[in-house]
Amino acid sequence: MRVSVRIGKDTVLALKELEKILPRSSDEKMTNGDILTYSWKLISTEVDSIDWLKVADLDIFSIVTSQEDVTGVNTTMNIDDDVEASLNDFKFSLTREFGQFIYFPYVVKLVLFGAILIKRNKLSEYKK
Numbered sequence: 483m484r485v486s487v488r489i490g491k492d493t494v495l496a497l498k499e500l501e502k503i504l505p506r507s508s509d510e511k512m513t514n515g516d517i518l519t520y521s522w523k524l525i526s527t528e529v530d531s532i533d534w535l536k537v538a539d540l541d542i543f544s545i546v547t548s549q550e551d552v553t554g555v556n557t558t559m560n561i562d563d564d565v566e567a568s569l570n571d572f573k574f575s576l577t578r579e580f581g582q583f584i585y586f587p588y589v590v591k592l593v594l595f596g597a598i599l600i601k602r603n604k605l606s607e608y609k610k
Contacts, residue, residue: 483560483561483562483563483566484558484559484560485515485558485559485560485561485566485586486556486557486558486559487556487557487558487559487586487587487590488554488555488556488557488587489554489555489556489557489587489590489591490554490587490591491542491552491553491554492542492591492595493554493587493590493591493594494552494553494554494555495542495543495546495550495552496542496546496591496594496595496598497514497517497594498546498550498552499545499546499547499598500517500520500521500594500597500598500601501517502547503598503601504517504520504601513559513560514557514559515559515560515561517594518559518561518565518590518593518594519561519562519565520597521593521594521596521597522565522568522569522593522597523565524596524597524600524601525593525596525597525600526568528596528600528605529572529575531609531610532596532605532608532609532610533608533609533610534576534579534580534592535579535580536608537592537595537596537599537608538580538592540595540608542595545595545598545599545602545604546598559590569586569589569590569593570586572589572593573586573589576588576589576592596608
């Protein structure tokens with residue numbers, strides 16, 4: 483499934499960070515959709531135990547090594563249908579938890595932040 487989203491600066495930095503730290507062969511280029519899919523599969527078993535309000539308040543520069551200046555971009559991500567369905571379910575659970583409507587780019591941001599926290603062994607600080 484192709485999903486077109488406008489992602490902000492924090493999400494762009496998270497994508498760049500995950501591109502550096504996720505496992506892959508040396509010549510393989512991971513797309514944004516690949517990174518999102520991997521990140522979702524990484525955190526999907528932890529979703530209910532994470533304090534997403536705390537993750538939402540996270541300063542991106544506390545978990546990334548890059549300090550480069552980036553801007554938000556429009557991007558199209560190719561993701562599996564089952565991953566998209568799971569992300570939409572997660573979006574609705576976040577809507578209940580936050581008490582307001584949540585947009586898909588925000589879901590992407592939180593998933594990427596969660597994956598970085600797992601890879602940096604800092605997720606325990608963000609558990610309920």
